Amino acid sequence: MTLLFDSLFNGISIGTVLLMAALGLAIVFGLMGVINMAHGELMMLGAYTTFVVQNVFRQWGDPWRDFYIFPALVAAFGVAALVGLILERAVIRFLYGRPLETLLATWGVSLILQQFVRSVNWVLALRLGVFGLLFFGGWWLLAKRVDWPRIKGWVLTLLLVLSTAIGTVGGRLLAQTYALAVTQPWFGAQNRDVTAPRWLRGGIPVGQLFLPNTRLFIISLTLVCILGLYIFLQHTRWGLRIRAVTQNRAMSACVGIPTQTVDALTFAIGSGLAGVAGVAVSLLGSVGPNTGQNYIVDTFMVVVVGGVGKLLGSIVAALGIGIANFLIGSGTLALIFPGVPILTDTLNFFATTSMAKVMVFALIVVFLQFRPRGLFPEKGRTVDA
């Protein structure tokens, strides 16, 4: 009984981390069909946001420092959603219906984001800010002119050159004047650590078991997110629109649903959830530019196994993979089947963390042979863009 409960709890703790990471992708990839390789980097941005919020709250001292996690959740959702929104408006919306191009473009974005957190400092931030302000500000102002279509080409080229030059020169001046204070990277290439608030350390003993507080927190966070997402999709006007666009884009457009806004909103929500996942992940390990890469394969695995297009599928798949991972990795399976030497030997061979991953992948490959469309495939004829 203890064994069962222990396995279940530990499996679910692994599964909820996977699910939390995959939830945003389940929307972006599952509902919208966008292969977003930068999903992991949106998680990473959420984790870095947690790091920043933590440092701000630490300065304020007790009792604030113990409650940074809640504002961090909001901030991480906001930051990741904003970056997601920019990503959708600037890149992805031009690539709908072209999965290969989307894959490459978002992979490029993921590399840019990784390098961005490594090298961002005040000079870089200011230069990008100045460039954005001058270029897009100038565009916006001049676009009001009547003869805009005629002068558009050369004006934008001029703006581009000018704002690049001003940004670069300004940045250099700044770097020379304040030296290290502005050229030092904010985060650098090294990993940063988020210390869990004191009430999240330790755990609750239940009989012979010990339930770590961080795990309980992540499990409840996942529950809250799923519940919130369910209510949003099923019981709000925008949720209805999202579901409508997912099912039939052309028809939705005909009945007056602003599909572009729906796309942007859906993508932003998916990205925001990735940010929240970043907060959860930052409680488990340290935060680095590569944090997201560690999860990207697992998250796609969850969505594919669950069946593209169904949130329920992702939930079941994440928990299933989590429990399988734990049962194989911890050697518990070998305890369940004692007395069969060949079986126990094989299971013990796979009872290390690395080999458990191999086994789970193999099982998934076999599973997909029989159910290529995942656990809960979309019923009926699908309408692909």
Next chain:
Amino acid sequence: MAHSLNRRQLIKMGALAGAGVALGPQLWVKHSLPAYAQGETIRVGILHSLSGTMAISETSVVDAERLAIKEINAAGGVLGKQIEAIVEDGASDWPTFAEKATKLIDSDKVATVFGCWTSASRKAVLPVFESRQHMLWYPVQYEGQECSKNIFYTGAAPNQQIEPSVEWLLKNKGKEFFLVGSDYVFPRTANTIIKAQLEALGGTVVGEDYLPLGNTEVTPIISKIRAALPKGGIIYNSLNGDSNVAFFTQLQGAGLGPDRYPSMSVSIAEEEVQAIGPEFLEGHYAAWNYFMTVDTPANKKFVEAFRAEYGQNRVTNDPMEAAYIMVYLWKQAVEKAGTVEIDAVRQAAYGQTFDAPEGLVTMNSNHHLTKYVRIGQVRSDGLFEVISATDAVDPLPWNQFVAETKGYACDWSDPTKGGRYQV
């Protein structure tokens, strides 16, 4: 044709310009640097991970190497020339290490290379150094079972860290061991040695597990530890990089404290304790040759110089000390040889002694250092209380507990003996 610029092209151009804004000055600065004329300086390579999962440990080793180079330059350089360090980023990626090593040797024409941390990166660059008959100085404790003519190892061999720590644990903490490590060559070889040693000395291994580098999912391991050691026991930890953060925070979260589950770590030093957080590690043990709290005049000088250079809140650790002394050992060897020519420097390096922060160390003809072994316990301030120290221990690169290498030794000063000969 003024309309020819459509929106998509514009976005592409915008992205390009954005990249230009971000990169422009760096490129410019690189080009406007004065070209160093060969002959005025001696170039050396520094090859560590400045990014990726190993950056947490390796960046400070670079700091220590730069400090030694700066001190040597301030004191007049070597052979009357200044040392110029060329720093390359191995990016925690082993093929990148090999690629950067090739670049340092072939196009930068460095006199020697100081670098690497993980054994995987060392194994990756080994063929590069051997095929070019070049020289690498390697500053980290490692699993042994290697003795290359082209590498000087200034960290501990297993008999200078792992074996004494296992003996100490058997004497003071108990007989049941659970082995945890990262999934690459050092932890696997180290654990092979530990298993052979425990068998010889009457201890038992109740379980072992390996985490892929960078993995943070340690739940199955913690369950296994609890199942294998229900009443408590020793965790022997050779995890590297940030897996340690996940392991120790979750170990404490699961209620496995150092009172019942003392852990001995061989890859956690002062820097890592600061990063993981002393509150998660207090009371756990580590085995090293050097701790920041070692009480020698040379160490006082080293710590003061390091803090003056990099800030008062910085700490020093064993690989940093080994990195610092290896630059000096190389400099002494070059001065004795009177040239930077690889073969002459190698011959001159044998027998070099240096008053290191850990004590007086000697370079042996088996390319390893005679060092001191210390056991430390993590204090609440994140530094170590040295609770056990030995006299100088001579290095044995070939392990004497493992059947395949028992009775073998290494001596590069004698051409008939070489890297692996039967004693």
